[in-house]
Amino acid sequence: MSRRQDRVQxxxxxxxxxxxxxxxxxLQVAQDIDLEVRQGTVHALIGPNxxxxxxxxxxxxxxxxxxxxRILLNGQDITTLAVHARAxxxxxxxxQITSLLNGLSVFDNVLLAVLGRSxxxxxxxxxxxxxxxxASQARALLEEAGLARRADDxxxxxxxxxxxxxxxxxxxxxxxxxxxxxxPMAGLSAAESAEMTQRLMQLKGHHAMLLVEHDMDAVFxxxxxxxxxxxxxxxxxxxxxxxxxxxxxxxxxxxxGMEEQPQSRPPA
Amino acid sequence: xxxxxxxxITQLLNxxxxxxxxxxxxxxxxxxFGVLDFVNLxxxxxxxxxxxxxxxxxxxxxxxxxxxxxxxxxxxxxxxxLGMALELLLARPLQRAGLTPAAxxxxxxxxxxxxxxxxxxxxxxxxxTQGMGVVLPGWLRGQVALGEAVQLPxxxxxxxxxxxxxxxxxxxxxxxxxxxxxxxxxxxxxxxAAALGAPVDALRVAVxxxxxxxxxxxxxxxxxxxxxxxxxxxxxxxxAFVIIIIGGLGSLKxxxxxxxxxxxxxxxxxxxxxxxxxxVLPLELAETAAPALSSMSIYLLMAAxxxxxxxxxFPPPTRGRH
Numbered sequence: 351m352s353r354r355q356d357r358v359q360x361x362x363x364x365x366x367x368x369x370x371x372x373x374x375x376x377l378q379v380a381q382d383i384d385l386e387v388r389q390g391t392v393h394a395l396i397g398p399n400x401x402x403x404x405x406x407x408x409x410x411x412x413x414x415x416x417x418x419x420r421i422l423l424n425g426q427d428i429t430t431l432a433v434h435a436r437a438x439x440x441x442x443x444x445x446q447i448t449s450l451l452n453g454l455s456v457f458d459n460v461l462l463a464v465l466g467r468s469x470x471x472x473x474x475x476x477x478x479x480x481x482x483x484x485a486s487q488a489r490a491l492l493e494e495a496g497l498a499r500r501a502d503d504x505x506x507x508x509x510x511x512x513x514x515x516x517x518x519x520x521x522x523x524x525x526x527x528x529x530x531x532x533x534p535m536a537g538l539s540a541a542e543s544a545e546m547t548q549r550l551m552q553l554k555g556h557h558a559m560l561l562v563e564h565d566m567d568a569v570f571x572x573x574x575x576x577x578x579x580x581x582x583x584x585x586x587x588x589x590x591x592x593x594x595x596x597x598x599x600x601x602x603x604x605x606x607g608m609e610e611q612p613q614s615r616p617p618a
Numbered sequence: 619x620x621x622x623x624x625x626x627i628t629q630l631l632n633x634x635x636x637x638x639x640x641x642x643x644x645x646x647x648x649x650x651f652g653v654l655d656f657v658n659l660x661x662x663x664x665x666x667x668x669x670x671x672x673x674x675x676x677x678x679x680x681x682x683x684x685x686x687x688x689x690x691x692x693x694x695x696x697x698x699x700l701g702m703a704l705e706l707l708l709a710r711p712l713q714r715a716g717l718t719p720a721a722x723x724x725x726x727x728x729x730x731x732x733x734x735x736x737x738x739x740x741x742x743x744x745x746x747t748q749g750m751g752v753v754l755p756g757w758l759r760g761q762v763a764l765g766e767a768v769q770l771p772x773x774x775x776x777x778x779x780x781x782x783x784x785x786x787x788x789x790x791x792x793x794x795x796x797x798x799x800x801x802x803x804x805x806x807x808x809x810x811a812a813a814l815g816a817p818v819d820a821l822r823v824a825v826x827x828x829x830x831x832x833x834x835x836x837x838x839x840x841x842x843x844x845x846x847x848x849x850x851x852x853x854x855x856x857x858a859f860v861i862i863i864i865g866g867l868g869s870l871k872x873x874x875x876x877x878x879x880x881x882x883x884x885x886x887x888x889x890x891x892x893x894x895x896x897x898v899l900p901l902e903l904a905e906t907a908a909p910a911l912s913s914m915s916i917y918l919l920m921a922a923x924x925x926x927x928x929x930x931x932f933p934p935p936t937r938g939r940h
Contacts, residue, residue: 413809454806462799
């Protein structure tokens with residue numbers, strides 16, 4: 351715990367969300383949200399269903415444009431940039447539901463992710479699967495994730511565990527500055543969830559991460575900072591122990607039994 | 619070689635030629651539907667405009683060597699611009715209107731049918747109701763001898779060559795190039811493709827430009843056989859939809875084989891159906907039934923394929939949208 355505490359103030363801020371507001375009709379889904387993710391740290395965003403976590407992620411990755419406020423990535427204002435432009439600046443996300451490019455091979459999925467950030471699509475000549483350094487990078491990433499032998503299979507042929515693994519490979523392919531993780535533990539068994547936590551532990555320090563997760567074991571194992579979002583407002587933010595002890599948080603979200611899982615998990 | 623065999627070979631080649639021409643019409647339609655999930659009835663108007671514009675340019679360049687070919691080539695960028703305009707002015711605002719998928723498809727059908735009617739009206743104002751022909755260059759006017767007994771008009775051979783080249787080029791584009799890989803990614807899951815850095819908006823514009831240019835090419839190549847006419851717009855949108863439904867909506871490979879099948883069936887039906895029917899029916903009945911049956915044949919084929927394979931011959935993999 352103390353080792354992690356030391357690192358909290360280490361890095362430069364990678365993501366800065368400043369005073370972001372968003373309303374759908376009369377419904378305020380984001381009210382003056384301030385949030386920061388520093389280099390090499392994990393910032394967890396928790397809150398009850400419908401609190402506005404997914405809407406906030408959508409604003410950070412560009413699917414929804416805020417009504418007011420600013421979003422900065424490595425100091426650059428990205429508030430109104432398109433999704434793919436943000437991806438090219440180093441923002442990667444994993445989706446709440448497993449999201450892969452069905453109908454394309456495992457290798458093509460990874461190759462696209464490698465190409466995505468740096469390469470212009472308008473190069474017409476030459477077999478894209480032999481263009482270096484992209485092809486070698488894609489092969490190396492698959493090797494690293496233990497998926498090399500599935501390279502030519504359609505992604506639909508993979509098991510659920512393999513698909514989630516591949517999804518993480520895609521998110522990491524462009525060595526992103528910031529990784530947005532939208533419920534990476536969703537639908538995983540207890541054992542798979544522990545494995546995923548381990549893998550994210552290894553990645554910690556290399557990438558700044560914003561983690562939305564209901565699995566409190568994972569949140570408290572990984573996070574350097576925890577923010578609690580309720581009704582579109584951040585009601586508490588700070589080191590996990592402090593947030594855990596906050597009376598307002600306990601009343602609003604965590605309930606009486608802190609150790610209880612807000613979301614039940616399927617058996618292994 | 620017997621005369622019968624020569625006739626059959628000639629008709630088979632005619633079927634291939636018609637099939638490849640129909641493939642050029644269907645390819646753009648299935649590309650726009652497959653990659654962008656957009657139902658584009660205005661595609662028929664692009665076929666007609668490609669025919670009229672190329673014929674007009676060729677008419678202005680009469681006497682200039684290569685004038686006809688120049689008309690076809692100069693028409694292509696104009697049609698690509700029209701395709702881009704359709705994406706930016708119509709497809710994109712509809713996409714962003716926040717409609718449900720079913721309502722969005724209906725809106726696309728209604729809006730692009732409006733564009734088809736408007737294009738027909740404008741074409742009638744510019745070119746009138748008369749058909750418009752072109753003069754082919756000498757090297758395309760003769761006959762080419764294939765073996766002893768089979769002779770094929772050089773122009774039909776030219777269409778076969780162009781059709782196969784376009785099919786190969788599209789296949790390589792989609793399967794081998796960077797652009798093609800990103801297009802397939804958008805077809806599979808546009809949100810995910812954008813998150814991985816594919817410039818989805820620019821790709822949408824490019825697909826519309828390519829689809830419109832392909833339709834224009836098909837229209838231009840039809841002019842020496844059938845003249846440019848207002849009726850092309852409606853005639854070819856229907857047959858193109860039959861083809862992409864048979865082939866599997868959104869599948870380029872499917873539309874290639876379905877177009878060949880339709881072209882072959884149509885040609886052979888017209889050539890041989892009356893004789894075939896006469897063998898089993900009284901002569902008089904056979905002669906009335908044959909033309910009716912052969913004009914229905916492609917719809918019967920579509921019905922049969924849909925009963926056998928409801929998603930078409932080569933359905934593309936399921937979309938992974940969420």
